[in-house]
Amino acid sequence: MKALIYLTKRSLVNNLKRACRKPLTLVLLIFGIAYGIFVVAMLGTLALTIHIDSPKGLLAVLIIWSIYGFLGNFMSYSSRKGILFRPAHAHFVFPSPVSPKLVLLEAAWMNYVMSVCIWLVIGIGAFTVFGIHPVKAVLVVLFGLVIELAFEIAVMVFLYTNDRLPERMMKGIRWAIRIFMAAFALAVVLYFRINGLSIESAWALVDLPALQMIPVMGWQIAAYRLILFGPTALNVSCTVLYLAVVCVSTAAAVRMKCDGGYYEEAAKFADDYAELKKRQKSGEMVWSMNEKKRSFRRVRERITGKGAKAVFHRQMLEYRKEKFFFLDKLTLISLFIAVCFSFGFGKDAVGSSEAPLVLLGVVAYVSFCMSGYLGKWETELKNPYIFMIPDTPLRKMWYATLTEHIKAVVNGAVICLPIGLYWRVPVWKIIFCILIYVVIQANRLYTMVITQYLVGETFGKTGQNIIRMCIQMMLLGAGVGVAALAAVFINMDLIFPIVLIYSVIVTVATGVAASFRFEMMEQL
Amino acid sequence: MLEIQDLSKNYGKNKAVDHVTFTVPDGQVGILLGPNGAGKSTIIKSIAGLLRYKGMIRIQGMPARSLEAKKVFAYVPEIPNMFDALTVREHIEYVRMAYGSDITDEEVAEILRDFEMEDKQDKLGNELSKGMMQKVSICCALAVKPKVILLDEPMVGLDPAAIRMLKEVVLELRSRGVTVLISTHMLEMVEDLWDVMFVMEKGHIKASHTKADAEGRDLDELFFAVTGGENE
8 A cells, every 4th residue: 555655746846846837727727726616616507596595405416416426426436437546547557566455545546536525515515505504514515525425435446356246247237327317317307397496396306214214325325314304203214214325335445355357347448548548639529439330331442632632532422431421420419519509599589580589609619629630630630641742732722621610611501501591591601601600710730730830839739729719810800890890880791701701811821831830740 | 486376357258368277387487489379368367366267376386366476476567557657656655555566766866777767767658659668567567576477579679788788687587586478479589588488379388398309499499389380
């Protein structure tokens, strides 16, 4: 254990030292903490606004936490994915003579830190927002931090180290949990549909005795009821049952034999996680770990174009081999956003004079949301061959990014057509919106190339994105300003052509400047 | 001594290793050979305790998964993975603590000097090149002062000086009675080292030879005689 503590301590110290050497990391950390505090404060305000700032409100929060927290943990631990191992663990820790159980307990330190933070927030919220007596608030926190955490650790050890339970059975349990969680959510929705969405009906739901009778999770809820509202026959007996479960599972976890069978899944998880981080770092949109090996369609076609054009044809061939050609998860997200906006604004937007402007706003919003997406083209810059193709940098850049522009047309149409047609926006304005979307995407892409050219890897991907956004806002902001003035003083409809023409000019100029990136692999 | 008895490992329906048995006696260097997909990595990972398996693996007569066996066992994986935020020295320090190794500071300094890592001691894991990581991995394995050492493609990424040093180290370990098992494709690199060799194909040990029964034939010849490939 001493060696593992040494490992964690030195890693923390060195990371801290590195953060101090890189002020940007510290700034991001401070920003993250400030943002976290802001979100918590907003949640507190929300609780006040919707009038759940009472002990019952806190109980409702704890019920959700108990049910979804427990089941979520069970799911991740039973599939042996709840603890973050690194590939270095497989190299240095798993083969070493350290008890696999201790390895597990040490590796989960991030989970403990998260639990401590969450329970501290709950504790502070308990007596600042929910009006709980400080002693009771402390008891809630202690119960969460000691009893609940002990139970979580026991469940974690049991599920990780138990090689006797067949995997098929665990899979079945995980599916049952998924179904239970969905059914529970559905039951809550149905309950509110039948009883109406009101504080009274919510409190009636929270007070349902059946809730406390659900094994383990319900007993946990009963314990919180005991602390917050005092003893009843039901909550005392359920609390006793819960404490008994915690004691038995803790004892079982201590006594269980473990020879490190879980290292197999842990090592695989570590590799998958490292791969995920690597892909995320390079700007790819990764949705999940363990993505199944992709299958491709068979396409019998030769790459025809010459020079830089061959890059475009190669990319097109790659897309033809994809199951859904250009359509991917980004298209699905675009469609989801379109549907949300179409129906979200309801009948107010249909046929209104503001609808085209709102549509333009949606285009800008989606462009902002998708700003992290880079697409296939960026991998081109990582391969040396593109720099060796005997062609001009401008043509190389154009053909390397052409498929992205075509994809942008598809996604732009997916966003603008359903919303535009539903809101009865004139067709020419819908077309302008699609074109503006395409140009904004192209501009984002070229601005990113310039940003990378200027700052390299000094600020990391996040830093690059922030700088890119600033440059893009400066470049396009002027056009938006001019368009707004023209709209106010001349005609509202002028916004569309002005924004489009200005963006095209700026984007072409940006593209020409960005083409220098394709001159040589070595950058500034 | 390293004993593998009736080792089997399945990935789903695919049998990666099928009832494999072999032994590397004390103070001998075993070479595990085989084409890609033969099952070498599965055996190596099983010995290192990274996989579940059927059968028995013993290190110095003790079950490989026991903490006692792990104390005398060192492993150099094919792809080294450092802790990003740990320096070279801290990696060795961790190994020293985890294994309860009695290696002295002078001995650590000597190992680092041998692999030209003395001036890289304060470099963090993520600041090292692949070759340097491989050197650190070897240094850490040596810091264990093992009785059995497992080297998976140890020469990949090493510079010529480090390869020469590694060969010297392997011979020295052998002379001290340490059991060494090396898995590699670089046959010519281990030509002077081996005492016993095993050729794997499709999850089975197809042949094994000792230096004596090889009658002067080199590894190349022995390997291709079994796998049927072309001896270039």
